Amino acid sequence: xxxxxxxxxxxxxxxxxxxxxxxxxxxxxxxLFWYRQTxxxxxxxxxxxxxxxxxxxxxxxxxRFSAKMPNASxxxxxIQPSEPRDSAVYFCAIARLAGxxxxxxxxxxxxxxx
Amino acid sequence: xxxxxxHLPTLSVQEGDNSIINCAYSNxxxxxxxxxxxxxxxxxxxxxxxxxxxxxxQGQRVTVLLNKTVKHLSLQIAATQPGDSAVYFCAENFQGAxxxxxxxxxxxxxxx
Numbered sequence: 001x002x003x004x005x006x007x008x009x010x011x012x013x014x015x016x017x018x019x020x021x022x023x024x025x026x027x028x029x030x031x032l033f034w035y036r037q038t039x040x041x042x043x044x045x046x047x048x049x050x051x052x053x054x055x056x057x058x059x060x061x062x063x064r065f066s067a068k069m070p071n072a073s074x075x076x077x078x079i080q081p082s083e084p085r086d087s088a089v090y091f092c093a094i095a096r097l098a099g100x101x102x103x104x105x106x107x108x109x110x111x112x113x114x
Numbered sequence: 115x116x117x118x119x120x121h122l123p124t125l126s127v128q129e130g131d132n133s134i135i136n137c138a139y140s141n142x143x144x145x146x147x148x149x150x151x152x153x154x155x156x157x158x159x160x161x162x163x164x165x166x167x168x169x170x171x172q173g174q175r176v177t178v179l180l181n182k183t184v185k186h187l188s189l190q191i192a193a194t195q196p197g198d199s200a201v202y203f204c205a206e207n208f209q210g211a212x213x214x215x216x217x218x219x220x221x222x223x224x225x226x
Contacts, residue, residue, distance in 0.1 A: 031212060043158070043203065043216040056213065091157050101148040101207060101214055105157030 003027055003094040003104025012112045018080040021109045023092030025073060031095040033103060034067055034077050038088045046090075049075065061086075082113045122201065126223045133191040135220045137204035142185060144206040148214065149178060149189045153200045161189070161202075191222075199224045 005024045013019055025032065033048040047057040052069045060067070064083070069075040079086055089110045093103040127133045139147065145166040150158040164171045164178045164187075171178050177190040187204050201221050205214040 033212075042218050045213055048212055050212075093157070095212070101146055101163055101205060102160045103158075103214070105159070107155070107157050 003029065003096070004032075004092045004106040006090075006092050006106035006109050008109055009107065010110045010112075012114065013082055014114050015083055016081045017113075018078065019082045019086075019111060019113075021077045021090050021092075021111070023075040023077070023106060025075075025094050027094070027096065027104070029072070029094035029096050029104075030098055032069060032075055033093045033095070034075070035091040035093060035105075036088045037091060037108070043091075046077070079111075082111075084113045087111055087113050122219050122221045124221045124223060126225055127194050128225050129194060129196060131194055133189075133194045133198065133222060135189045135191075135202045135222065137187040137189075137217050137220075139185050139187055139204065139206045139217070141206060141208060141215070142182075144208045144215075146207050147178070147180060147187050148205045149176075149187075150203045150205060150216075151198075151200045152203065152219070158203060194222075194224055196224050196226070198222060 007022045031050050034046040035043050036046055037043045046059045047067045048055055049069045065079055067077045089108040091105050091108045093105040095103055148163040149161040151161050152158045162173045162176050162178050164180050169180050175192045179188045201219040203219045204217045207214050
């Protein structure tokens with residue numbers, strides 16, 4: 001029961017290029033999260049939104065990363081310019097109920113920056 | 115969603131046996147704990163949760179035990195099946211915060 005649809009599933013790009021990852025919730029939610037997963041650092045929270053408003057972006061690595069949620073049905077994570085160390089799997093997840101740790105993750109976007 | 119775990123702790127069990135996956139959490143103020151399962155190529159999937167006012171909670175074929183004294187959490191899977199092969203993560207948060215902190219994960223392998 002994936003709560004979100006992510007695209008692209010895989011992206012290979014060259015250093016310096018702009019990358020945009022997309023997330024489309026497919027069910028009701030009140031919160032949306034962007035996570036990054038790497039072998040070295042595991043699962044890290046980058047940013048989350050409540051009712052489309054960014055609440056905590058302290059996990060965003062640096063200014064090259066930005067996230068938007070223009071409406072309840074769509075969110076983007078942008079990296080500009082991308083660097084090889086950004087290579088990771090990026091997950092979007094939603095919480096359907098407040099105060100619960102039950103998140104519904106998408107299948108992830110695997111990013112490789114050459 | 116592949117979690118390439120060259121350095122992940124690994125647990126191998128025989129099919130049909132019970133599995134116990136352990137997790138040491140870091141924050142003594144954490145009051146809510148969750149177990150997630152991640153299969154290869156997929157995102158993490160919620161299994162079961164427990165609040166700090168409990169020390170045990172049971173689900174379907176799974177049991178979570180919480181020992182706050184030693185900050186230890188465990189996930190027990192009864193009668194392990196091939197479909198249980200995955201990486202299992204514990205996660206914690208506190209004071210109703212929405213920021214889950216995930217552990218490093220344990221890879222569970224089922225031997226036929």
